[in-house]
Every structure is written in C-alpha cells, then in structure tokens.
Amino acid sequence: MYRSQHLAVKYFAAAITLFGVMTLTGLMSAYYYLNPEFLFGILPFNIAKILHIDTMVIWLLMGFIASIYWFLPEELGREPAGIRAAEILFYVFCTAVAVVAVVFVFVQYGGSNETALWFINQGRKYVEAPRWAAIGIVVVMVVFAYNVIGTTLAARKTTGIITVLMVDLVPLVVLYLIAFPALSNMSEDLFWWWWLVHLWVEATWEVLIGCIMALALMQLLGTSRRIVEAWLYIEVALVLGTGILGLGHHYFWIGTPDYWLTIGGFFSALEPLPLLGMVVHAVYDAGAKHMRATNRPALYWMMAEAFGNFIGGGVWGFMITLPQVNLYAHGTQWTVSHGHFAFWGAYACGIIAVIYLVLQKTRNLTYVDGLLWRWSFAALNVGLLGMIGALLVSGFAQAFVERAIGGSTLQAFIAGQENAWFIEGMVFRFLLGIVFAAGYVVLVWDLLALGRRVPAVAATSAAE
Amino acid sequence: MTEFGLLQTGLLLGLYVLLAGTWGLLYAVARLWSTAIFRGAAAVVYGLHGLTALAIIVRTPLGMGWKCLIVASSLAFLVVPPIAWRFLQHIHENESLEHDRKSSQHSGRVVARL
C-alpha cells in the first residue's frame, strides 16, 4: 500500500468520527425544539448547530481528501508528491478541529471585535471557524492540491479524471477565501457567501464526487476508463451548465436585482435533468452486474447516492426552487428537509461507498457482504427518510402559518412553531434521528469488524 | 398566492419531478429486463407525469413563462432516459468491439505529456 493510501485510511477514520459528532450534535439540535430549557445557560442552540453543520462540512471534505489519497497513487503509478507534508498536516488538521470545537463549546463568543473573529467564532454559517483555523484549512487544501498537481508533474503524465480534478481544485481552494472577510453590508456578505456555499456544494463538490465515483466505478465494476471519462465530462458539463447560474436561486431575497428570480429559477429548474441521467446510468451499471459485485455494500451505497441525489436534490429542490414558492418556503424547515436529503444523497452515500471499497483492499477481502452493513444501510436510510419526511411536514406547516398567513412577524413565527403539525414533525424528526444514530453505530461496528471475522464472510459468500 | 395554493404548487412541482425520475427508472429497468410490464409501467408513470404537468399549468398561479418551462422540461424528461440509455449502450458496445478493457490499476492513459 502506498503511504498516501495509509493516510487515506486515517482520513476516513477521522471523517467517520466527525460523522458521529455531526449525528450527536444533530440530535441535540433537534432536542432543543422539543425542550427549550435543554442546556439553557450552558450551551445555546447556535453552538450545537454550529458543531452540527461544521462537522458535516469537514467530514465530507475529509472523505473527499481521503478518497483522492486512496485512488491517486494507483491512477498515476507513484507515491503522491509532498506526502510527508500531508501526513503531518493530517494531525494538525484534526488537532485544529478539536481546538476549534472546544473553544466553541467552552468560550462560545467574545466581544464585537477582530480578536473574537480571529480566535473564537466568525459567526457566518458553515464557516464559523475562527480565522486562524480557516488559514489552517487553506494550508491543508493547498498542500492537498500540491499532492495532486505535483504528482502529475513528477510523473510527467496525467489522466482525464485527474485533469478534471486538478482544474476543480483551483476554484475549490480559491472560493474558500470567502470565509475570511467580515463585510458590513449583509447583502454583499451573503452575495459572496453564496459563491462559496453554492459553488462548493452545487458545483465544485459535484465535480469532485464525480471524479471519485468515476475512480470507484472503475474499481468496483471494472468499467473502462474511456467510458467513465466520457460520462464524467458529460456530467461536469450538465451539472456546471445548470449549477453555475443556478447560483441565482440564492439571490432572490438578499437585496439583489429581481432579474435573479428569472435566471436563478430557470437554471435551477434545469438541475434535475443531469441527475435523471445519473439515475439511468446507475440502473445500467446495476444491471450490468445484476446488482452483484464483489462488494455489495459499496454497490448499494452507490445506488443510494444516485437515487438520493436525484430525490433529495432534484425532487425536494424542485418543490422550493421556483421563486413563487420559495417566497414562502424560504427560511423554513422545508429548506432543512431539502438540505438534509440533498447532502445525504449527493455526498454522504458516495463517501460511505468508497470506504467499503477501500476496506475491501485493506482487509484483503475477495468478497464483501454480511448482515451488519444491511442493518446500517437500512437504519441510516430509513432514519434519514423519516427525518426529512417529518421536516417536510413541519416545513409545510411553517410556510403555511408563518409566511403565507402570518406575514412572518414574531407572532407569526411563534404561531408556526406552536402549530400542532409543526410540533409533530419535530417530534418525529427527533425519533427518526435516533434511528439514524443507531444506523451510524452499526455502520461503525461494521467498518471496524469487516473482514475480521473471515470465516463468517467466507461462509456468506459461499452460500451466495 | 394563498396558503393552500402554496402547498398545492409545491407538492405538484415535487410530484412532477418525482414522476419524471420514476419514469426514467422504469424505462431503464424495462430496457434492462425487456419485460412488457415495466415498459407499460414506465408509460403509465410518464402519463401521470404529464397529468401533473397539466395540473401545474391549470391549477397553479405560476406565470406563462414558467408554465412554458414546465412543458419544455417535460419534453426534456421524456427524451433524457432513452438518449442516456442509448448512449451508454453505444459506448459500452464500442468498448467490447475494440477489446479495449483495461484494468483500473495500471491504466494511466496519457492525455498530456507534461
């Protein structure tokens, strides 16, 4: 195994750990809605939420980085350049995340000054990490970009997939610089902030996961390079063709000109089309192998990726993307329902699939199957579907009561939050969140135990 | 938009895309297994998708431009699965014809000399 592949395993372990923190803080955040006295005066809601959303971003980023560290040396036939720096930075990264989290929990906030932004909390959603840590993230990403680009230079060759990845890494890193400024003007702040958030999760991250899935498909199904490359270029063209101006669907209400309602609405309405293509592709691939591959969980998680991406991003997104509906749905639990579903389908499922592929190699398994992965697959997906369903109900109630009827005053907000359907949704969201958490525990169990009970796995594969 | 119109519009739009996705799924499965039942089901689902599009046009307060977009999107949803399937078949057939399968491990195909 290459050194970067050992590093990949470490990054996956860190990613899965943060996935657990995300799940725990998600349960906490959900519980505040049911018991507003929960940790009152000790840990305010916003800190729990910050931990929840920031660990989500970081666990997925770590999953992407890990996936590339895993596939890169085999793609280019050599150890990635600068691997020593990357190995050191892994520990620096994990330590920084821990320090930032501890400060969030125990210090929480400072005064309205630059010192607070540098050392405690920057207070902009998803990028709350203090500036010192944001610099650290830039360093990690720049070294990561060097690991990729430097290796192609040293090898004096590249592949189609790696070229797409390299080109994608440039906006990925540059966009993150938007995490630094503190602009007085909220419209301008949000304008640029959406360049970062949207062009990460609906553009550069889509390309990144596309590259990773291309590499994974070659390994899982033995699909030829030319096919995955052609498909990757088509996917990149369609996703970015709709997603770049689809950025406009965040520019309806922040003080921007109203031509964004037409442009943003139009392009984001087209976004489901490439996702439909991915569904068809997923069925084709599944059929090619009759839903059997040497790695069953990897295949199933990749199917979950294709379908989750379409339904969570495409269907749920389409409900709220047209400005006529968005005017009422905006800033409600309806958005939360979409966000959870889309992130799960677009990214989380794909990373989990790759982890199973990696474990097949590191644990030397010819065939990967078993009972535990099925239980975790079921619990995580049922839990997630239950959560987003419950959030949809709450979101409908909130849009209905608070926005459409009440006009979004404080009283209207309270009326929405106290609506019986809203509350039921919050209760079920919490309960299904527990199911999801149970699925996470079983996932970790399976990842730790996989291949370490060789006789059982061999017996299962023999029975198949 | 009234509060009920809001929920109705949102739900119709979501159903519209969900049925489009289901049509795509069933189409692909029908091509995979060549069974009449899935072909029939795919057609029925697309029909339902069309009815949903019609409901959006007739029953929602969206403007004319947006309704045209819905119609155009329905046509796009109709052709995306067959085009995608045919493309996938085509490039895979060409692969086996040219005996071009390589393993993923040591296949750094040179795209550019650096």
Added chain:
Amino acid sequence: MHFNDPAFWRAGAISTIVVMSVVLIMLTIDSLAAISPGGSHVPPYTVINQHIEYKFVAERGIEVPVIDGDQPLFGKALDADTATALIGQGKMVIQSRACIDCHTFFGNGAYYAPDLTKAWLDPAWEGWQAITGADTREGAMVKFLMDPEQYRTWTRTMPNLAITEAEARATVAYLKWVAAVDTNGFPPNFARIQTNP
C-alpha cells in the same frame, strides 16, 4: 463516432463552463452595484436617520421598503461616517455572537429563532416598549438585547450574550438598516393579515 471520444465531451464541458462563468461574472458586476449602500436595492447607511415603512406596490406586485421623513435613532441624526461605523460595529456584534446560527437574515441562517429582516418593523415592539418601560422602539430593543432573559415572552428564550449597551445600539441600527433593503418582497405580507384568496 465522436460521441465515443471523451475529448468531444471534454470540449463540451469546457465551453459550457466558460460561457456560464462569463455570464455569472457579468451579472455579478451588475449586482454588486445594486447591492452597494446607495445602490438600487440597498439604502445608504444614513437611512437609519429616517422613517421606514414596508408597503405594497402594485406595479411590482410586492411589498417594498418606503423611506420617508426623518426618524433619527435615539433622537440623534448621524453623519455618513458615523452611521457607517455604527453599522460596521453592529455587523461585528452579529458575527461575534453568531446570531445567524439561531436567527435568519433575508431568510438565511438558522430557524430556531425569528427572521430578522423586518424585525425593526415588527408590531411586537409596541408591547415591548411597555414591558421594558422604554420611550422608543429602539430603546425597547436595546433593553431586550442587553438582557433577553429578563423579557421572556415565550417558552423558547433568547440567551444573554453579554451584549453591552453600545453593542446593542449598534445592533439596533443594523436591524433598522436591514429593514430598508429591497428584498423583492421577502418576507411576504409582513404584518398584514392575508385577506386576498
């Protein structure tokens, strides 16, 4: 035959991205002008010296902020530089306390606490004036921000975030400025009861 060649699709991807990016950059340049203070959609910071309303405008079919007359905050009109500094401090308060992780601004943020886009115009402040014994709306808002736990109105309480009086005043100024931004009608029907089916 070129459909088999990834290079064909690569060319398609590159041209699509270039075209879309160029359009995005052009629209960004235009939008930045509109969203700068004093631009078409965003008022100058000195709007905090004026009276702000939110009224339905038939030509656009939405509510828009209407700025008319003088209504200086805390009884004192501020010049442009002072207003800018005050707004800047208000934004620092909002960031340092991570307000956007409980509340929303223009509907962006977290959904545990109310949207603050039109908070300056919320009818609830009349009641708060009585509760806090303040003479003005802004006075009531300052008192609330400095000790929200003392002025609980609901089961979900805003925690005390050690906001000083100066910080509270800056935050109130910020909320007044935010309320004057033209958000293309968000939130809809603010403080009006829906009568139109």
